[in-house]
Amino acid sequence: xxxxDPELSQAYRAAAHPEPSxxxxxxxxxxxxxxxxxxxxxxxxxxxxxxxxxAVLVLGLSLLFRMQQDxxxxxxxxxxxxxxxxxxxxxxxSISSGTAATVAPSDALPVAKAARNTTVLPAPQPHQPLPxxxxxxxxxxxxxxxxxxxxIKSEADAAGLATPPAPPAPATAxxxxxxxxxxxxxxxxxxxxxxxxxxxxxxSTEQSMPAATAKSAAAVPDTPEHWVESIRLxxxxxxxxxxxxxxxxxxxxxxxxxxxxDLDPARCCPLP
Amino acid sequence: MHxxxxxxxxxxAWRDGDVAAFEVLYQRWRGRxxxxxxxxxxxxxxxxxxxxxxxxxxxxxxxxxxxKFSTWLFRIAHNRLIDHYRSQGRNIVALFDxxxxxxxxxxxxxxxxxxxxxxxxxxxxxxxxxxxxxALETLPAPQREAFLLAEESGMSLAExxxxxxxxxxxxxxxxxxxxxxLRQALGGRTERG
Numbered sequence: 001x002x003x004x005d006p007e008l009s010q011a012y013r014a015a016a017h018p019e020p021s022x023x024x025x026x027x028x029x030x031x032x033x034x035x036x037x038x039x040x041x042x043x044x045x046x047x048x049x050x051x052x053x054x055a056v057l058v059l060g061l062s063l064l065f066r067m068q069q070d071x072x073x074x075x076x077x078x079x080x081x082x083x084x085x086x087x088x089x090x091x092x093x094s095i096s097s098g099t100a101a102t103v104a105p106s107d108a109l110p111v112a113k114a115a116r117n118t119t120v121l122p123a124p125q126p127h128q129p130l131p132x133x134x135x136x137x138x139x140x141x142x143x144x145x146x147x148x149x150x151x152i153k154s155e156a157d158a159a160g161l162a163t164p165p166a167p168p169a170p171a172t173a174x175x176x177x178x179x180x181x182x183x184x185x186x187x188x189x190x191x192x193x194x195x196x197x198x199x200x201x202x203x204s205t206e207q208s209m210p211a212a213t214a215k216s217a218a219a220v221p222d223t224p225e226h227w228v229e230s231i232r233l234x235x236x237x238x239x240x241x242x243x244x245x246x247x248x249x250x251x252x253x254x255x256x257x258x259x260x261x262d263l264d265p266a267r268c269c270p271l272p
Numbered sequence: 273m274h275x276x277x278x279x280x281x282x283x284x285a286w287r288d289g290d291v292a293a294f295e296v297l298y299q300r301w302r303g304r305x306x307x308x309x310x311x312x313x314x315x316x317x318x319x320x321x322x323x324x325x326x327x328x329x330x331x332x333x334x335x336x337x338x339x340k341f342s343t344w345l346f347r348i349a350h351n352r353l354i355d356h357y358r359s360q361g362r363n364i365v366a367l368f369d370x371x372x373x374x375x376x377x378x379x380x381x382x383x384x385x386x387x388x389x390x391x392x393x394x395x396x397x398x399x400x401x402x403x404x405x406x407a408l409e410t411l412p413a414p415q416r417e418a419f420l421l422a423e424e425s426g427m428s429l430a431e432x433x434x435x436x437x438x439x440x441x442x443x444x445x446x447x448x449x450x451x452x453x454l455r456q457a458l459g460g461r462t463e464r465g
Contacts (some may be wrong), residue, residue, distance in 0.1 A: 028325045
């Protein structure tokens, strides 16, 4: 600075000068550090990230465990339709070759029993949604059944035979069928769960039983010998009325066929 | 190890979070600022000194390089001293506004010192370096401030004018009269040039 006197400046600098105390320095530097340092977070903030991570982990594991519990049933439901839908058709073809009759699968067994071995029901698709026209189909089947029964009755009357016992009332059959059809999804699910619960051997036994029953009850014979066998089977089952009806039908269809002695009407089926 | 960064660079670094930059800056200016304050408000030097630095800390986020850091720092100190004078009931107008505006005016007439404390008397009694400090205390505040700014911060006349909020001519006259009286206190010499 040109205005300053060097001698004056030297004298000024040689004099004792006050200095800030260390405590004052510390206060100022602390204030500066506090201004720069980030805002202090609350004590619980340090636990926020670990706690949230743990919560997410627990939730994810519980969901995974739940999905694993539900997965086997889901897999069974996804895999079961194909074998269940094809198996009854194969049995039917092996039993009654060349006929249009089909045997109801185990899921539709109540329906078949309600029809008293005279109805032919299509194999239901267990895992497909039922079409909205199922009630109409059920009514159509009942109408067909009615016409067939009326035909058989008229034939029996024409042959002078006694009227066979009346089949179940159509209204009752219709009600049973509608009930069975309406309950089909729930019934199918229940059956699947029961199948999942029982052992495989027991399941196979259950599957074979309805086949045999259907074979004996609903199969329409195509030869007189088959007619005779079916009548004998009905007799062994104690279904005298059905055996008598079928015997009359056999006589009508094959008038020249000579009945075996064990099917003599005087012995087994006394006719009026 | 000396930090070769300028004061302004250090201030910008501290604004961006570098605490070490502030420490370097503080070490550079702590003594000079403290002396600047202490020679003008001896009894309140610590308080004023801390207030000035806290204002620097508070202005950290808004700091922009519009002038030299020393000019900005001593401008803050000047304003704080004015507040201090006001708090003591001193006539700021008489001290800073009507004094030395006329370079030909006699500052001694505006603020006469006691006979025993005149620079000449002090020079006669003391031959030590403390004589200059005694003479400094007898100076009018604007002249003393101009001298301290020039001596402690190394400011030019323009920077002194900027720091004290006056024109360059006023700053020049204040500094000239301060030097004249201090020289008289040292040895009775008259102003050079």
